[in-house]
Amino acid sequence: MKKSIQVNYLEIITPNVDQVCTSYSETLQVSFSEAIAELGGARTAALNSGDTLGIRTPMHDAEEPTTRPYYLVDDIKITVSEAENSGAQVLVPPMKTSHRSQCAIVSFDSIQNGFWQV
Numbered sequence: 001m002k003k004s005i006q007v008n009y010l011e012i013i014t015p016n017v018d019q020v021c022t023s024y025s026e027t028l029q030v031s032f033s034e035a036i037a038e039l040g041g042a043r044t045a046a047l048n049s050g051d052t053l054g055i056r057t058p059m060h061d062a063e064e065p066t067t068r069p070y071y072l073v074d075d076i077k078i079t080v081s082e083a084e085n086s087g088a089q090v091l092v093p094p095m096k097t098s099h100r101s102q103c104a105i106v107s108f109d110s111i112q113n114g115f116w117q118v
Contacts, residue, residue, distance in 0.1 A: 005071060005072075006051070006071065006072040007051055007069045007070065007071060007072070008051055008052070008070050008071065008072040008116040008118070009051065009052050009053075009054060009069075009070040009103075009114070009116055010047075010051065010052070010053050010054070010067070010068075010069050010070070011039075011042065011054045011055075011056070011067070011068045011069075011070065011114065012053070012054070012055045012056075012066075012067050012068075013055075013056060013057070013058055013063060013064075013065050013066050013067075013068070014055065014056075014057070014065045015057055015058065015065065017043060017055050017056060017057055020055050021043055021045075021055055024045065024053070024055070025045075028045075030045035030046070030047070030053065031045060032044065032045045032055070033045070035056075036054075038097055038098050038099075039054050039056065040056045040059050041056050041057065041059075042054035042055060042056035043055050043056070066112055068105070068112045068113065068114050069113060069114065070103060070113075070114030070115060070116040071113065071114070071115055071116065072116055072117075072118065073115045073116065073117055074117070075117065076094045076102045076103070076104055076115050076116070076117040077094055079104075079115050080093065080094055080104045080106060080115060083106045083113075083115075084106070087108065088106040088107060088108050088113075089106065089107045089108075090104070090105075090106050091105040091106060091107050091112065092104055092105040094115075094117075101116070101117050101118045102116070102117045103115065103116045103117075
């Protein structure tokens, strides 16, 4: 078992990005960036832990509002394979991003999780 589990990126998908960003800015006292294309147009805020919170609109009609943690992993291909072997559906296979290395998304029924390898 891993010594510690770290959420590297927490993604919130909502049709109300401005409203959620304003609320989080006031309640959590964080500042959000402008939209970042590489992250699906997410506005991001740095958290005290060093991790990132991203809030964006759905990217297509089938994408439902959700909150999705992306867990930091050492080997994304092995992790996604293990998740699939345990019954997860792979929604987005490991893919490279410009400066954030690789990410993937899996689903256990309606529960979505991401994995991030930096």
